[in-house]
Amino acid sequence: AQSVTQLDSHVSVSEGTPVLLRCNYSSSYSPSLFWYVQHPNKGLQLLLKYTSAATLVKGINGFEAEFKKSETSFHLTKPSAHMSDAAEYFCVVTPISGGYNKLIFGAGTRLAVHP
Amino acid sequence: NAGVTQTPKFQVLKTGQSMTLQCAQDMNHEYMSWYRQDPGMGLRLIHYSVGAGITDQGEVPNGYNVSRSTTEDFPLRLLSAAPSQTSVYFCAATSQGEPEAFFGQGTRLTVV
Numbered sequence: 540a541q542s543v544t545q546l547d548s549h550v551s552v553s554e555g556t557p558v559l560l561r562c563n564y565s566s567s568y569s570p571s572l573f574w575y576v577q578h579p580n581k582g583l584q585l586l587l588k589y590t591s592a593a594t595l596v597k598g599i600n601g602f603e604a605e606f607k608k609s610e611t612s613f614h615l616t617k618p619s620a621h622m623s624d625a626a627e628y629f630c631v632v633t634p635i636s637g638g639y640n641k642l643i644f645g646a647g648t649r650l651a652v653h654p
Numbered sequence: 655n656a657g658v659t660q661t662p663k664f665q666v667l668k669t670g671q672s673m674t675l676q677c678a679q680d681m682n683h684e685y686m687s688w689y690r691q692d693p694g695m696g697l698r699l700i701h702y703s704v705g706a707g708i709t710d711q712g713e714v715p716n717g718y719n720v721s722r723s724t725t726e727d728f729p730l731r732l733l734s735a736a737p738s739q740t741s742v743y744f745c746a747a748t749s750q751g752e753p754e755a756f757f758g759q760g761t762r763l764t765v766v
Contacts, residue, residue: 548694571753582744583697583757590753629696633753640685640704640748641712642755644696 541566543632545645553653558602558617560648562630565611572613573631573642574604583629589613600624625652656680658747660758667735667765675730675761677745683756685748686728690714690741691760697744703728735765 546561564570574586587598594606604615613630630645661676679686684705689697689712699712703722717739719731732739745758 543696573753582759583755585754588753640687640702641699642687642689642697642746644689644698646694646696 541568541570541632541643543630543643543645545628545630545648547648548646549649549651551651551653552620554622555619558615558620558624558650560615560628560630560650562613562615562645563611564613564630564632566632570632572604572606573633574598574602574613574615575629575631576626577629577647578626586615586628620650620652622652622654625650658745658756658758660743660745660761662761663759665761665763667732667763669735669737669765671735672731672733673735675732675743675745675763677728677730677758678726679728679745679747679756680726681747681749681756682725683747683749684725685750686722687712687746687748687755688718688720688728688730689744689746690739691744692741700730700743737765739763740765 542565544563572589575583576586577583586602587596589596589606597603602617627647627649629647632643658679687702688700691697698714700718701720703709709720743761746755748755
């Protein structure tokens with residue numbers, strides 16, 4: 540069975556400071572891992588993905604994440620927060636085998652960015 | 655380049671009414687899925703399809719039906735709406751071998 544735990548439901552940072560959104564996963568199979576972002580009243584946009592290649596993954600808008608198998612973690616980071624980063628972020632897991640049609644979502648982390 | 659299109663964007667139903675949420679994709683992706691989003695619970699898989707004529711249940715299938723007669727369309731039917739089905743519904747399309755899921759803009763459904 541697979542599951543995802545996002546360790547913080549809310550994170551608040553000041554503009555220009557680093558962002559860390561934490562995600563732990565559980566998977567019986569070699570997983571693919573993703574981070575999606577959802578801005579208010581919008582759909583979901585893919586930030587970045589890990590699919591068994593490089594463990595440090597770079598995404599859009601300066602975000603990156605590191606796959607750590609020993610810690611079963613896939614934390615999302617950004618060196619310097621921008622006001623436009625305020626949104627809800629979802630960590631997602633799916634097995635590499637069997638296609639990518641069954642995504643398991645974490646509960647989400649709402650990021651607030653203050654001036 | 656439409657991607658995944660969901661209609662309607664908003665809907666209010668009375669308890670016991672039926673309706674169909676529409677989802678269409680123009681990317682020729684094999685897989686399509688329906689999720690519901692509830693506060694504090696992320697998105698949960700309702701039903702999915704791996705191709706025309708093939709559907710299966712996800713984590714929360716009760717109260718919903720689906721069919722997949724074409725690659726492009728994957729409607730979600732509520733036969734008898736209940737207040738517990740008040741949620742935001744997202745349709746997604748993915749392709750075997752390509753891990754990015756493309757989501758529609760969502761349908762906000764309220765059952766009163």
